Amino acid sequence: MRKQLGVDPIACTGHGLCAELLPExxxxxxxxxxxxxxxxxxxxxEREARRAVTDCPALALKLGRAS
Amino acid sequence: MNGITGSTALWYASRATGxxxxxxxxxxxxxxxxxxxxxxxxxxxxxxxxxxxxxISLLSVAFVAVHVITAIADPYVSIRLAAAVIPFTSxxxxxxxxxxxxxxxxxxxxxVTSLARAxxxxxxxxxxxxxxxxxxxxxxxxxxxxSTDMQRGVLLWMAIxxxxxxxxxxxWRAARAARDVPRAERAAVTLAQVTAQPxxxxxxxxxxxxxxxxxxxxxxxxxxxxxxxxxxxxRIKEADLR
Amino acid sequence: xxxxxxxxxxxxxxxxxxxxxxxxGANGLPRLLPRQGAVPVDLRTHRExxxxxxxxxxSGRLIRVLQESGLTGRGGAAFPVHRxxxxxxxxxxxxxxxxxxxxxxxxxxxxxxxxxxxxxLVLDGLQLAAEAVGSRAVGLYLHRNSRLQDRLRAALAERAxxxxxxxxxxxxxxxxxxxxxxxxxxxxxxxxxPALPRFKQPRVFERGVAGRPTLVQNVETLAxxxxxxxxxxxxxxxxxxxxxxxxxxxxxHQTDGTKDVVEAALGTPLWNLVDLxxxxxxxxxxxxxxxxxxxxxxVGGYHGAWLPAWQAAQMTxxxxxxxxxxxxxxxxxxxALPADRCGVAExxxxxxxxxxxxxxxCGPCFNGLPRIATxxxxxxxxxxxxxxxxxxxxxAGLVEGRGACHHPDGTVRFVRSALHVFAEEIDLHERGRxxxxxVRPFLPLPADAPTTEADWS
Numbered sequence: 153m154r155k156q157l158g159v160d161p162i163a164c165t166g167h168g169l170c171a172e173l174l175p176e177x178x179x180x181x182x183x184x185x186x187x188x189x190x191x192x193x194x195x196x197x198e199r200e201a202r203r204a205v206t207d208c209p210a211l212a213l214k215l216g217r218a219s
Numbered sequence: 220m221n222g223i224t225g226s227t228a229l230w231y232a233s234r235a236t237g238x239x240x241x242x243x244x245x246x247x248x249x250x251x252x253x254x255x256x257x258x259x260x261x262x263x264x265x266x267x268x269x270x271x272x273x274x275i276s277l278l279s280v281a282f283v284a285v286h287v288i289t290a291i292a293d294p295y296v297s298i299r300l301a302a303a304v305i306p307f308t309s310x311x312x313x314x315x316x317x318x319x320x321x322x323x324x325x326x327x328x329x330x331v332t333s334l335a336r337a338x339x340x341x342x343x344x345x346x347x348x349x350x351x352x353x354x355x356x357x358x359x360x361x362x363x364x365x366s367t368d369m370q371r372g373v374l375l376w377m378a379i380x381x382x383x384x385x386x387x388x389x390x391w392r393a394a395r396a397a398r399d400v401p402r403a404e405r406a407a408v409t410l411a412q413v414t415a416q417p418x419x420x421x422x423x424x425x426x427x428x429x430x431x432x433x434x435x436x437x438x439x440x441x442x443x444x445x446x447x448x449x450x451x452x453x454r455i456k457e458a459d460l461r
Numbered sequence: 462x463x464x465x466x467x468x469x470x471x472x473x474x475x476x477x478x479x480x481x482x483x484x485x486g487a488n489g490l491p492r493l494l495p496r497q498g499a500v501p502v503d504l505r506t507h508r509e510x511x512x513x514x515x516x517x518x519x520s521g522r523l524i525r526v527l528q529e530s531g532l533t534g535r536g537g538a539a540f541p542v543h544r545x546x547x548x549x550x551x552x553x554x555x556x557x558x559x560x561x562x563x564x565x566x567x568x569x570x571x572x573x574x575x576x577x578x579x580x581x582l583v584l585d586g587l588q589l590a591a592e593a594v595g596s597r598a599v600g601l602y603l604h605r606n607s608r609l610q611d612r613l614r615a616a617l618a619e620r621a622x623x624x625x626x627x628x629x630x631x632x633x634x635x636x637x638x639x640x641x642x643x644x645x646x647x648x649x650x651x652x653x654x655p656a657l658p659r660f661k662q663p664r665v666f667e668r669g670v671a672g673r674p675t676l677v678q679n680v681e682t683l684a685x686x687x688x689x690x691x692x693x694x695x696x697x698x699x700x701x702x703x704x705x706x707x708x709x710x711x712x713x714h715q716t717d718g719t720k721d722v723v724e725a726a727l728g729t730p731l732w733n734l735v736d737l738x739x740x741x742x743x744x745x746x747x748x749x750x751x752x753x754x755x756x757x758x759x760v761g762g763y764h765g766a767w768l769p770a771w772q773a774a775q776m777t778x779x780x781x782x783x784x785x786x787x788x789x790x791x792x793x794x795x796x797a798l799p800a801d802r803c804g805v806a807e808x809x810x811x812x813x814x815x816x817x818x819x820x821x822x823c824g825p826c827f828n829g830l831p832r833i834a835t836x837x838x839x840x841x842x843x844x845x846x847x848x849x850x851x852x853x854x855x856x857a858g859l860v861e862g863r864g865a866c867h868h869p870d871g872t873v874r875f876v877r878s879a880l881h882v883f884a885e886e887i888d889l890h891e892r893g894r895x896x897x898x899x900v901r902p903f904l905p906l907p908a909d910a911p912t913t914e915a916d917w918s
Contacts, residue, residue, distance in 0.1 A: 401914065403916060403917060405819070405821035406826075410817065410834065
């Protein structure tokens with residue numbers, strides 16, 4: 153079951169760790185906030201994705217079921 | 220208690236690990252402030268700051284554990300295990316050891332909630348994490364009060380240096396937080412700022428999925444024009460309690 | 462005329478027999494508002510006309526009727542009402558029902574008018590919805606307009622005296638914010654906090670106020686519900702189309718500045734609502750058009766979309782007609798912009814307002830909307846920077862879908878449609894000219910911007 157990245161935009165304060173840890177799926181806009189890829193997380197990146205979720209200082213990054 | 224003239228290896232071990240624990244905890248607090256203000260260690264990506272904050276806090280748990288266990292195991296003074304976690308129940312140095320127990324309890328709460336971070340509410344995690352600002356000074360007081368070694372010489376200077384570092388970091392954090400724009404004013408402040416400035420040019424950043432940046436240590440960030448005017452890409456910082 | 466109110470009959474599942482013919486004249490209208498003018502309807506008149514609220518005696522019965530009627534929300538999102546009620550029931554116990562009367566849209570007056578003139582329809586609907594989901598905790602969310610709140614309190618007192626309300630209704634204050642009526646902002650306010658939108662998980666119908674499943678319905682939706690419960694789905698569907706049945710209240714702004722709240726069947730042609738005469742020629746650049754001719758029509762309010770007047774003349778008040786052009790019916794705001802105004806300047810004023818009404822919670826929103834507003838303001842001026850349009854388009858793409866609520870999305874819809882419809886005007890500006898003959902603002906906006914935390918509570 154594939155997962156998808158999501159972000160709570162209210163909790164997100166633009167730390168930017170997600171883009172450092174997961175550049176294949178996350179880039180930062182010109183204000184430092186994450187733009188998430190809307191494709192499901194590839195199996196090979198699932199571990200990195202989970203790490204990005206745990207490492208987010210604001211606990212804003214989320215990993216949910218791909219719709 | 221007399222000075223350095225030793226009794227057993229356990230005694231030395233407890234003292235030594237205590238000193239190292241204090242240094243590590245100081246580093247954890249400084250790194251925590253840095254994470255909160257979204258700072259970075261020069262030349263390193265931001266995930267290093269959070270990574271170090273976490274690794275050093277776990278390392279300090281190990282050192283604190285050894286510090287406590289060796290103190291309990293040491294036959295020279297009788298400290299029961301219970302006294303290490305229940306404050307002010309030790310016969311030996313009731314007050315100063317009691318502070319150590321308080322600090323240990325607070326650190327335990329911090330570690331447990333942080334390990335379980337993904338499963339508890341953000342508000343609970345933050346509330347407990349604020350206790351770090353209580354845990355550290357209590358640990359410092361415990362160190363100085365329970366050991367005359369720390370009351371003079373090199374160790375005293377070390378304690379003073381740690382105190383200055385933490386105090387400086389806390390004051391820096393408070394000063395920066397005072398300059399943060401309150402939520403209700405963010406849109407208005409942004410509007411005022413951008414009205415006064417030339418329009419920003421398109422950033423260097425790419426689209427999602429465009430592949431790894433050429434140097435993973437230096438991911439593409441917001442464009443920073445060289446003019447002395449505050450760059451239009453500067454964003455309003457959030458006073459994140461972390 | 463007096464009659465005995467029939468007690469709710471637990472055995473029956475059909476609608477109670479009509480006491481009087483359903484409302485509406487020869488064309489079926491008006492339904493929600495009384496035939497003559499804006500005279501407020503008191504409880505006695507209301508009961509003479511419609512009878513007492515037809516309670517069904519248990520929760521859930523009303524839902525099938527609502528499903529057959531095809532009633533959708535009249536607050537802007539047009540979500541099927543029966544599905545919302547069913548979702549709240551499924552979400553758990555002790556649900557809360559709140560009627561949303563906080564019409565934050567400056568161009569919309571229909572909820573205020575409805576609450577002022579026919580409060581008992583709304584309050585009936587509130588009670589019936591509460592019964593349908595099994596709730597005893599009911600609230601009515603209103604802006605801090607003391608006259609309107611007094612009127613509602615008086616209406617509630619009348620009903621309490623007559624004993625027709627099953628659940629007591631608490632009036633909840635809404636701050637005068639554009640986003641105050643947003644569902645999660647409402648829930649946050651009802652919880653005692655500021656009216657700030659919240660992250661969508663969990664949804665308000667699952668865990669809203671006090672962690673309980675919360676049903677939020679626009680007051681006009683509740684009024685329709687109250688009538689459907691009496692007169693049945695067939696009656697409701699006698700107006701409108703099969704996919705978009707029924708009628709709705711619209712706030713229409715004519716080119717001469719007059720404003721009216723009218724009730725129209727869904728699918729009504731727009732030219733029936735606003736004067737679009739002389740607009741079929743196409744374009745507005747001709748030699749001195751009459752000042753009162755419409756050059757463009759804004760449908761759906763400040764999160765809606767602009768249409769050139771000639772195109773609006775061919776469209777109807779329905780999502781089927783408006784969606785293909787990127788618009789939507791929304792809360793029924795229809796504004797005809799006179800030809801003597803500058804459409805770009807009007808759009809820029811509104812966008813600035815929308816930017817300042819950002820809750821300031823999500824980075825893309827409070828960073829992007831002010832920038833869009835500033836550059837749109839440049840476009841409204843003389844000889845704007847050549848990169849202005851591209852910058853707006855880039856930021857619009859950046860903020861869309863990246864906020865916790867739909868404020869950035871709605872603003873982008875408004876701005877994009879303005880750039881499209883007023884493209885000729887923008888061309889003129891780039892050459893240092895403007896086709897406007899009048900400078901006074903046309904689109905209504907409130908005077909003061911929010912600046913402190915207290916402005917959101």
